[in-house]
Amino acid sequence: MRVLHGAVASGRLLLWAEDSELPARIPGRAPRSVVAHPFAVAADRLLAALPAGVEAEPAEQVLRLPSHPSAPVPSPELVRDPLTSGAAPRGAVRLREWRVPVLRCAPAALLDALAGGAPDVRLGASGHFLRSVAELAERLVSRGGVVPAVVVEGPRPQARWRPAPSGSESARVAALREAMPPVLRSADERAPAEVLREALEALVDDLARQRAAGVELGGSGGVGAWLRALTGAPEFDADPAEVAGLADSLAAWQAEAVRDGPVRTCFRLHPPDDGEQDWRVEFLLQAVGDPSVLVPAAQLWHEGPGVLRHWTDSPEEELLAGLGAAGEWFPAVDEALRAAHPTGALLDVEGAHEFLTLAPELDRAGFGVLLPSWWGRGPELGLKLTATSTGTAGTVAKESALGLGAIVDYRWDLALGDAELTSAELAELAEAKVPLVRLRGRWVRLDRDRLAAGLAFLERSRTGRMSAGEVLAHARLPEDGAPVPVSRVDARGWLGDLLSGEAEQRLEPVDPPPGFTGRLRPYQRRGLAWLAFLDRLGLGACLADDMGLGKTVQLLALAELTAGRGPTLLVCPMSVLGTWQREAERFTPGLAVHVHHGADRTGGEALADVAARHDLVLTTYPLALRDAEVLRGIDWDRVVLDEAQHIKNSSSRQARAVRALPARHRIALTGTPVENRLAELWSVVDFTNPGLLGPLATFRARFAVPIERDGDTGAAERLRRTTRPFVLRRTKTDPVIVDDLPDKVExxxxxxxxxxxxxxxxxxxxxxxxxxxxxxxxxxxxxxxxxxxxxxxxxxxxxxxxxxxxxxxxxxxxxxxxxxxxxxxxxxxxxxxxxxxxxxxxxxxxxxxxxxxxxxxxxxxxxxxxxxxxxxxxxxxxxxxxxxxxxxxxxxxxxxxxxxxxxxxxxxxxxxxxxxxxxxxxxxxxxxxxxxxxxxxxxxxxxxxxxxxxxxxxxxxxxxxxxxxxxxxxxxxxxxxxxxxxxxxxxxxx
Missing domain, CATH: 3.40.50.300 (P-loop containing nucleotide triphosphate hydrolases)
Structure with a gap:
């Protein structure tokens, strides 16, 4: 096992690695001179372990590393065989110099090395840190957050691309500076800010040159040579006086464009208080390195800079310069600058909406922007469907009262989030001139086109009758391009129990059938009732109980409960095939069980005859793929996937094969419905209820990306609401479970x-x-x-x-x-x-x-x-x-x-x-x-x-x-x- 580290030295990015194999002999006392690092991987071996195509120059570098008297301290990520490692070095730890084989990498090559990987190589803390810096550099270059510059160092001037971070990116730079691992600075003793700036500038310059490769920039004289050097070799020749003038002009332009100083101008929008009409934009100064440090302009003018003394010597000038630049985006700031000591600007509702719309541009330009918490995440206008069904999930008297074909009464209304809108409120909203409206004591953003479409929909269809299946369809994802999405579905009776996700709690626990020889705990009896309930409706189920809570016995009890209706195919990993066979013999000895496995397994049309004579057919995931054509030709009553995370990759041949199996009812059993990414949940749910979450691309856009990348709690709640009726998840820590569990489960x-x-x-x-x-x-x-x-x-x-x-x-x-x-x-x-x-x-x-x-x-x-x-x-x-x-x-x-x-x-x-x-x-x-x-x-x-x-x-x-x-x-x-x-x-x- 090798652990990959990074370092920065003299403008070059370095890679080196430690090996899990200890050397044959470690010096017994402190070395008197700088000696070779005993754990370091030779440069040629390290280069061979990196992804193909990574270009790097082998070299040697002296690094100051934490060390015992006789050897360096191994990095925490290093894994060794504890039986063959021998005695670990002992003694006090302090910094010592060691000669380390390194690879000097061009920044683009470094990206390839960090993004790739090998079976026996993983990143140390400094490797992870450099990858984070590289991701920031890629983001800056992709959105154009770079500026050209000229560097007058050495015998010839150089053309360079430099980062121009926005407000949020500046905060990211500050966070990276605070989180820098010490090993990244082991080549010298420079400050973290200087090392980070050097690494980020090197990465940005190399990436920008790659993007600009092939672009021909013209011009004559020194400026022309500088422009051509921005896309080619960085060094160029020009008259020194002309280079000095160009450098001064670029520095002034960059200072105006980038505003990457220690503080920045910030704007905070305040809605009007009760009884007032005007909105207010407050002016502040914000510390870039610590965005929580905010000084209002009013305090600055009357009490002085206060805490900002630690950040800048001229806060007043910084504020006025920022306000002057912001006037290009928002003219109301220019009006405020007529005052000697500007502290803010008053806006009407139209002006407030304009400011809210411009906020992203101000942020990209480097200003701080603080907006009301409801902006961008407030309730949206949608249709609310109320359906009424007869009976309840736990007390069903007639079979006709259940099922997707059951007829229910419905009513449509318009709602803003969870709040159903009255006729008077709808009339008031229709008369509003701007999308910002005050409703029930709070400000909300209103989509006027959606409001008009919703009112037109209500005129066409307000009340009526529909099937329970149609209600469930409306409760799923809204159709792409729908003018008004269905934001909420309420129902009463058994349908309401299902949609609320509380059917398992409201259902009367089902006693196991007579042929079941085990004893179900109370939560397992409720799980059986839930499975049987969805089975009667023809809806798929994902039983996602925690590991060890008895998914196997709940499924076997269901199989016994529905025995004689048709064969159930259960697909499981090879490692638990024998367990299923023996548990079926133990708990449901009356079930006819057939194991479809082995070289002599039944095939062709004979398998259909065998399946028809059995209640439960067991097979494995590899055979479900290998015998897919034969299995697809059988009319299965139910298909069950155990350890359903085996189909988490929805595009795999195995996942496609099991999804193609025909069945009246589908069940997925898994203790880990999501292991790494939400796309895994989509694959499992799409097996149990095809189409419930829409196409994978739509699911990624609506749920996976907002939740995984942005932490969107609203999207997470919508996903839970959509899947809740069909996924039952109980954990060992649930209060209703704890009392039921034995002290020890073997x-x-x-x-x-x-x-x-x-x-x-x-x-x-x-x-x-x-x-x-x-x-x-x-x-x-x-x-x-x-x-x-x-x-x-x-x-x-x-x-x-x-x-x-x-x-x-x-x-x-x-x-x-x-x-x-x-x-x-x-x-x-x-x-x-x-x-x-x-x-x-x-x-x-x-x-x-x-x-x-x-x-x-x-x-x-x-x-x-x-x-x-x-x-x-x-x-x-x-x-x-x-x-x-x-x-x-x-x-x-x-x-x-x-x-x-x-x-x-x-x-x-x-x-x-x-x-x-x-x-x-x-x-x-x-x-x-x-x-x-x-x-x-x-x-x-x-x-x-x-x-x-x-x-x-x-x-x-x-x-x-x-x-x-x-x-x-x-x-x-x-x-x-x-x-x-x-x-x-x-x-x-x-």
Whole structure:
């Protein structure tokens, strides 16, 4: 693993990297001279790891870095194998000089390097910072926020492009200056402002030259040479006197155009108070570096600059200069300048609307603008639909009263946000001359064209009757280009329960059907009622309960409730296929279940006949794609997606294949409906209810971009309102859930072997069986125990068994399931303990999981010193400490309290239940305030599953009979051993 850093030196941008592999030997005492950085990556290796096409010049740079007496302090982002790292350097930390291989990059090449990536390279803090600076530079160049300049340094003058940030961009520059990582300045001791200015100017100049490449600028003399140098090589030749005059002219023009000094003129708009008519624009001075520092002009004239003394020596001149420049945009400011000491300007409602309209231009020009909070985010005019249906969701007497075809009464009204407008208010709004109107004691912005269209709509259709399906259609997204959108839909009866998103609470909990052998908790019975309710309506459902709240049993209860109506196809990851089969056998033994999987699976028309004879057909996502044509030809009553985040990429072939499956009813099960981007939610909801959120492009424009980029709470609320009837999300912290949950939930996670694992497993079994009959006594005992250990290593990962240092991804069913579990844990903001009896395997997992989730993973093993062990525990227990703790069972299974974790994962099975319980009790003990979920990873069709079944069948006896470890296995007969270790066909994933 390499961590990429950045630095700035003499106008050049530098890249360097640290490696996770420690050198063979670290000096035992402080070096007397500047020596090579022991962790730094060679320049040629770093260049090879960067994206193809990145041009950079290898060099060497002396950097001042935090160091122990014998070695540099590794960066926090650096991940190492804790078993092979050796002893960490010790001693006081102070700055020392080190020779570091670097790449000197042109700014554009730096952008490519930071935007790209490699599997074993990630950005350090300075790399992330430089990327933020690069993003600001791209924004400035894209919107034209740059000015040309001439630099008279060195033997020849140079033409340069310089940044010209607006008000909000100036604030961003100030924020970046405060957040600059010290390592960025490790090449010299300059101030952060100077280093940031140098980096930003270099990036802006290079990007602007790229955009202007090929543009021919004419002119004669020195000015012409300067213009041509703006799009070509920066140096040019001209008469020194002419260059000096050009530099003076450009500096004066830039000072007028950019206004990037320490303070700027600011305008704040005040609406009229009750009983008044005039609006007021107040003049202020604002500190660019700290926008919260505001001094009103009235205070400036009468009390002096006050706090602004820290920012400027001439605040009065700054204010007047800014007001004079602002007059170009807003003439009312010119009128105010007739006063000796201008403090503001009075406006009528038309003038206030003009100022509000011009505010973005003033901001781009570099002025501060403070507007009323309701501007730009106030309520909008729309149509309100009120529908009345008979009956309620929980007390339905007649089937005809439910369903999308049920007829309901409706009434249309116009509303401003949530406020329904009366006839008198509509008449008053229609007479208003400008879009700014005062309604019910507050000012609002009114779209007059929309008002006229809305009034015309009411004249055509005010009341009548429509189907429930039409009401739901109006409750969805407004049509593109609609003159008046439907802003709100209210309904009474069962339809109102559905639209309010409270159907799950208002529905009477449904008792599980007689064929269901489990016990549903109260919240699970409500979930079953909600699923059955949407099923009767023919509407899709997304059950997004938190991990561990029992989505599986709720779905199985629904399948039992609707058994005999037609086949249900359930698509799930390979890692949980066996779990579904066994849970169905356990909770719904009367359901006819067919597993569509394996090389000998039924295909063609025969599959349709098989499906018709079964209630539940189980298959995997890969097979749903591979057998898409056959599956599409079957008339499914219901299609269910488990771990529905597998279709989060809506354009993938897998997602398109499952969306094309025909079904009367669709259900998605997922604990993480959104992992990274809102487009993932669109993909899941579009599967359950096609078209509900409109086309993906429309969804991105209306929701994803405003919410993800701008934090638009209004768009977020509209999205919640749209999806709420069809998405049921309960978390472990919900008050209605907490009392229902047990203190500890134990889950067996069945995993499949990969083909490589199956091959290695069979080879180990064959070797043991070939030798077992020729051994006896202690030799036989040793052979059996060694084989058990080897088989468990194979089940964990081929790389652990082979010990060849080969890569981990894609080769183990257990590792794939572990990643799915930890992804959900981290998404929920929880913490997890992961136990393994193999310290070597833990050492392999630490760097892999750290890189996979871009987070620190603690590792406690037998070689961990006591002080380091105590420090790890203390960090993990702290609120902001690492979220993942990997422990070897021997070292961490006893003697530590780790109640910050509410998830425990046993990576490999220790076949003495007491040992596993003891390890679990590191989290499940006094001081634990949350429910603990325990997952035991077990490979299906292997000795792990069979021994687990033996323990579960005789658990009480096993606690007494099964000794520590696996010694009891050595006493089994050869035939019993053969049955125990035999590899089943279902073990292999496909």
């Amino acid at each position: 889950l067996q996670q069945l995993c499949n072997l990969t083909a490589e694992q199956a091959s290695l497993y069979q080879a180990v079994v064959d070797d043991m069986l070939a030798r077992i009959d020729d051994t006896e006594g202690m030799a036989r005992r040793g052979l059996v125990l060694a084989t058990m250990s080897k088989l468990k290593q194979v089940c964990n990962h081929p790389a652990q068994f082979l010990g060849d240092g080969s890569p981990l991804p894609g080769r183990s069913g257990k590792l794939a399931r572990l990643e799915e579990i930890l992804e959900a844990v981290l998404a929920d903001g929880d913490k997890a303990l992961c136990f393994t009896q193999f310290a070597g395997y833990g050492g392999m997992l630490v760097p892999h999981l750290s890189a996979r989730f871009d987070t620190e993973v603690l590792f406690l093993h037998g070689g961990t010193p006591r002080r380091q062990r105590d420090a790890m525990v203390e960090r993990f227990q702290s609120a902001g400490g690492p979220a993942l703790f990997l422990l070897s069972l021997g070292a961490g299974g006893t003697g530590v309290t780790l109640t910050a974790a509410n998830h425990v994962v046993h990576l490999d099975r220790w076949w003495n239940p007491a040992v596993e319980d003891q390890a679990t009790d590191r989290a499940f003990r006094i001081g634990q305030r949350r429910d603990v979920q325990v997952r035991k990873l077990t490979c299906i069709g292997t000795l792990e599953e069979r021994i687990d079944r033996m323990i579960e069948d005789k658990r009480a006896l096993a606690r007494l009979v099964v000794g520590a470890g696996e010694n009891w296995l050595a006493e089994l007969s050869t035939e019993r051993l053969r049955e125990l270790v035999a590899l089943s066909g279902e073990a292999i994933g496909g």
